[in-house]
Amino acid sequence: MVLANTPQVLLSYLYLCFNALYTCMLVASEWAEYFYHRKPLRVTSPTGQQRSSYWLQLPFTYAIPLTVTSGLLHWLASQSIFMVQIKVINEAGDVDPDLSISTCGYSPVAIILTTIVGSCIVLGGVATALRKFPAGMPLASSCSAAISAACHPPSEDIDAAVLPVQWGAVDVVGKGKVGHCTFTSMRVTEPVPGKLYA
Secondary structure, three states: OHHHHHHHHHHHHHHHHHHHHHHHHHHHHHHHHOOOOOEOOEEOOOOOOOEEOOOOOOOHHHHHHHHHHHHHHHHHHHHHEEEEEEEEEOOOOOEEEEEEEEEEEEOHHHHHHHHHHHHHHHHHHHHHHOOOOOOOOOOOOOOHHHHHHOOOOOOOOOOHHHOOEEEEEEOOOOOOOOEEEEEEOOOOEOOOOOOOEO
């Protein structure tokens, strides 16, 4: 029984790993888009012009295929290796325990289909990882220190959190040669290579 269900545990772990991988890549991609486009922030409980977070942690274009494929993979794995019980009944109508067996059965066709579907999931992850990442903005992913460093708008930008924002260099009075890059609802410019920014 344990041997027949071991693949289910492994597939559940792999689903969580791929979900985390896609989440990390898509969070980084959405973060980098703020360099090129002014957009509202994505939060759990939106106010103002903010957008709500994704229901399945990923955009539906990624979450639905990943969930459906994972469900198909689990079903195919259950058809690949399964528990088999053979009970032999003697002339008296009782089960003969000496001749009865419990073992694992397997289906070669289901194993081949499981391998094909699993390979498609892996190739989908590789293909997504090979897509060109938009450059221009420092990577932050889910690092709270990097996110915090990018979220210090000018003091006159009071409602930046509820308005569409963009990341870039802002004019700072009294800072001298050191510029400032941040998310803001105000006008931003592209950072100048070689210049210092805080």
